Amino acid sequence: MASISVQRKARQEGGAGLRFLLFVLLHTVGFLAVTLLMTWGAFVLFFVAIGGFSLDGMMHQLANLSSRYVAAEATRIADFKVLVAVLHLVVAGVIVFFRRHAIVPRDTLSLEQGA
Secondary structure, eight states: OOHHHHHHHHHHHHHHHHHHHHHHHHHHHHHHHHHHHHHHHHHHHHHHTTTSHHHHHHHHHHHHHHHHHHHHHHHHHHHHHHHHHHHHHHHHHHHHTTGGGOOOOOTTHHHHHOO
16 A cells, blocks of 8 residues: 555656656746847847837838848858857847846746645
8 A cells, every 4th residue: 555655656756857847948948939039129129229210210221231131242141141140149148148037937946845
């Protein structure tokens, strides 16, 4: 009789570990998704700002950028892609730095205790 309850408890503890792992994985994916959206928002805010905080100005700046992009040669396009990728990583790094308190889930202690 006692061995059955011990086996049940062991199965429940294994499930709790898996649930905790899935919880942390979901939290991490959510953190990265929100960070990515904030990074894209920073780029949009940049274009709105250089467009004079108007939709017409932003569209004018985007049209200027796209016309120059299409007219550029392959090496300049490759350099521009690298520049955008590095800038994206830097902006994401800054956002992660300021959101570092949100990386760890708040109630990990209560999940470990089974509460």
